[in-house]
Amino acid sequence: MEDMLQIQGVTVKELADTYGTPLYIYDQNALEEKMEEYVRYFQSSAFETEVLYASKAFCIQEVVRLAKKHHLSLDVVSGGELYTALQAGFDPQKIHFHGNNKSMQEIQEALQAKVGTLIVDNVMEGEYLCSIMKDQAYDVHVLIRVNPGVEAHTHEYIVTAHDDSKFGISIHEKEQLAQLIALFQKTDHILFDGFHAHIGSQIFEPQAFETEVEVMGQFLWDMQQTYGIETKCLDVGGGFAVHYTSDDAPIPIPTVAQTILRACEKQKTKYHLPLEKILIEPGRSIVAEAGMTLYTVGFQKQTPHRHYVFVDGGMSDNIRPALYQAKYRCAIANRMNEQKKIPTCVAGKCCESGDVLIEEADLPETKPGDLLIVYTTGAYGFSMASEYNRLCRPAVVFVKDGKSHCVVKRETYQDLLRGECTFE
Numbered sequence: 001m002e003d004m005l006q007i008q009g010v011t012v013k014e015l016a017d018t019y020g021t022p023l024y025i026y027d028q029n030a031l032e033e034k035m036e037e038y039v040r041y042f043q044s045s046a047f048e049t050e051v052l053y054a055s056k057a058f059c060i061q062e063v064v065r066l067a068k069k070h071h072l073s074l075d076v077v078s079g080g081e082l083y084t085a086l087q088a089g090f091d092p093q094k095i096h097f098h099g100n101n102k103s104m105q106e107i108q109e110a111l112q113a114k115v116g117t118l119i120v121d122n123v124m125e126g127e128y129l130c131s132i133m134k135d136q137a138y139d140v141h142v143l144i145r146v147n148p149g150v151e152a153h154t155h156e157y158i159v160t161a162h163d164d165s166k167f168g169i170s171i172h173e174k175e176q177l178a179q180l181i182a183l184f185q186k187t188d189h190i191l192f193d194g195f196h197a198h199i200g201s202q203i204f205e206p207q208a209f210e211t212e213v214e215v216m217g218q219f220l221w222d223m224q225q226t227y228g229i230e231t232k233c234l235d236v237g238g239g240f241a242v243h244y245t246s247d248d249a250p251i252p253i254p255t256v257a258q259t260i261l262r263a264c265e266k267q268k269t270k271y272h273l274p275l276e277k278i279l280i281e282p283g284r285s286i287v288a289e290a291g292m293t294l295y296t297v298g299f300q301k302q303t304p305h306r307h308y309v310f311v312d313g314g315m316s317d318n319i320r321p322a323l324y325q326a327k328y329r330c331a332i333a334n335r336m337n338e339q340k341k342i343p344t345c346v347a348g349k350c351c352e353s354g355d356v357l358i359e360e361a362d363l364p365e366t367k368p369g370d371l372l373i374v375y376t377t378g379a380y381g382f383s384m385a386s387e388y389n390r391l392c393r394p395a396v397v398f399v400k401d402g403k404s405h406c407v408v409k410r411e412t413y414q415d416l417l418r419g420e421c422t423f424e
Contacts, residue, residue, distance in 0.1 A: 314348015
């Protein structure tokens with residue numbers, strides 16, 4: 001058993017025997033420690049601060065309950081995420097509703113639930129919100145999402161702040177923004193608090209966040225000087241990097257928290273801004289490294305240029321390598337101490353040439369029935385999973401202090417048919 005990977009004192013063989021594979025496994029202790037770190041270090045004597053868990057990274061009731069336990073707020077981007085949060089008993093006043101194309105139904109659902117804050121993503125959404133607020137009986141806080149034009153060095157699909165992004169309104173559209181804010185200010189039950197910005201994902205450079213805050217400071221001062229618009233609240237988003245491979249060097253949580261807060265304090269002083277509250281939205285950086293995916297090795301083959309090892313999952317449980325060319329680390333979890341000397345391509349079982357989880361990994365000689373673990377799959381694995389090829393979505397297991405418990409059951413063949421209707 002010395003060669004067998006253990007997670008919080010539980011062997012992967014025990015997990016595979018109990019729950020089957022593919023299997024999403026979360027080290028619950030590690031997950032909760034990340035939540036505690038953000039709350040501990042994102043503190044300032046100059047501002048009220050708020051840490052929102054970006055639930056799109058991994059949205060199930062158990063994670064929402066942990067966010068509540070550790071005093072985080074929550075950001076949601078759909079009616080389904082909102083429903084999950086409410087069913088988990090999360091305080092709606094601590095929920096922020098994001099999204100560039102919230103449906104009218106979703107906006108109504110958010111208002112019925114008395115969600116605390118709506119992040120308005122475009123002018124049409126803002127005008128629609130104003131048109132229905134006369135029928136509401138409570139006040140909703142509003143932030144406007146803007147594009148600061150700061151582009152982090154990341155994959156083009158996850159850069160979100162350039163001028164032509166589908167998200168937000170450019171900070172150069174100041175008159176348009178001022179007109180929208182004026183509409184908010186004369187509409188009953190809307191409390192305009194400030195702005196939200198987000199510059200991308202998997203960001204490694206602290207300077208990217210400093211630049212974002214500097215640009216936003218100038219923007220807030222311009223809006224104040226030109227239009228008399230005072231901003232109480234600034235949400236600088238998330239995008240904090242995590243460790244996928246040995247090439248990655250994420251910014252430590254204390255460093256990124258203090259970098260953002262010191263930059264905000266500097267801009268507040270420089271421009272005499274009436275800022276009262278700063279928010280951040282970590283998601284990936286809370287759950288990614290706490291999660292991993294366990295597979296069973298099946299067949300293998302040798303081509304002229306590659307040695308393939310096939311596993312019993314693939315792009316149906318982790319689309320990121322195909323979608324973003326994301327890189328991962330892996331190991332043979334039941335033989336951790338054997339020499340890793342064979343260059344191996346780890347591929348899935350889906351009927352797509354692009355169903356490759358890891359292009360090249362150094363592994364020991366691998367046999368059918370071996371257990372292969374892929375690290376840092378805790379963000380966007382489960383969230384983006386599909387039933388492609390009619391594969392059943394994996395179970396999700398949390399492991400804590402030597403005990404495991406299932407938080408999402410494995411789908412069955414019967415589950416694949418549950419939404420189908422018959423007709424004659």
